[in-house]
Amino acid sequence: MHANWRSSLTLAGTVTLSLSLAHANTPDLSDPPPIEGEVITEDLGSHTIRVGLGLAETSPLYISTRYFGDILSERTEGRLTVNVFPSSQLGDDAQMMEMLQTGSLDMTIPSTSPATTYVEELAVFDLPFLLPTREAAIAVLESDIALGLLDKFEGTGIKAFAYHENGYRQLTNSVRPVESPEDVAGLDVRGLTIRTMENPVQLSIWEALGANPTAMAFGEVFSAMEQGVIDGQENPWSTILTSNFHEVQDYGSETRHVYTPFIIMMSERTWDRLDPAYQELVEEAAHAAAAYEIQLATEYDDWARDQLEERGMQITRLDDDQLAAFQEAVQPVYDQWAPRIGEDLIAEIQQIVDETMNH
Ligand code: KDG
DSSP: OOHHHHHHHHHTTOOTHHHHHHHHTSOOOOOOOOOOSOOOOSOOOOEEEEEEOSSOTTSHHHHHHHHHHHHHHHTTTTSEEEEEEOTTTTOOHHHHHHHHHHTSOSEEOOBHHHHTTTOGGGGGGGSTTOOOSHHHHHHHHTSHHHHHHHHTTTTTTEEEEEEEOOOEEEEEESSOOOOSHHHHHOTTSOOOEEEEOSOHHHHHHHHHTTOEEEEOOGGGHHHHHHTTSOSEEEEOHHHHHHTTGGGTOOEEEEEEEEEOOEEEEEEHHHHHHSOHHHHHHHHHHHHHHHHHHHHHHHHHHHHHHHHHHHTTOEEEOOOHHHHHHHHHHTHHHHHHHHHHHOHHHHHHHHHHHHHHHTO
């Protein structure tokens, strides 16, 4: 099991300890697909590519990024190597994208939400309850429309390749179980103070639900919850687990309110330094890593929720009527943002969703 991965980890000279740590805390995940395709034997220069991530070493994102590195290394006889820096060590999503622009970092894989600073239309993914099933969401991620949005990074100093799955975001908090928007707003008591990603649509969602939202970089969320600066946050179960949020959050609700993906991207300065043959390989490896990550994220999701429950988080599952109440409460978000994001774009995405669901 994991033969390629293990050997190339050694190849890359990376400490194998991280692998065993990663596995102590993960579900039974699919092996990385075999690395196939032509090996570039010609010496086209050697490069070490530094990739910064917000998420921890146990996350599907980290595991697939290691696979990305393995592909580059194996197919260039070790001339391209990838060093991955997890857990916001190098900065948060917004900072790391700025670092790509200046060339002080080679790659990062942020959420689409903070990336709307560069491509506003990416805010389509911030719209609540737009992508009702994972199958539909993935069809959207792989569609020409969504991939076309990545071309709009041109001129920003960033080259974007593909989407990864982050997953459905779920609410957690340390105050009370939440099964309705009223529980968020708190009616007789105060509304929950919820951290959101740095994105105005996300803030609107939680305002519409009656919370007191506050935008914050991911790397600050754990300590803000630990210190009681905020009551809660929202993220996919895998992120909640791999970031140990259950240590400071007693309640989780399966709200599935939004599906924001990640984007694998590179500094244009780094890109320009690579030989065209390497560029082609990087692009191919980014797509292969995306497909593997989507697979891992899918395997991770329910398992992570059950693990959280086992570790003491009280999880509220919402029935269709309860979810409909959340859906209704966030309608003002569409009224406010749809004209700005683009009614046509939203309709095109909705069409892909309909086609997938009626298939
Ligand atoms: O590497 C990705 C993370 O930095 C971040 O995007 C995680 O979903 C996230 C959040 O809530 O900020």
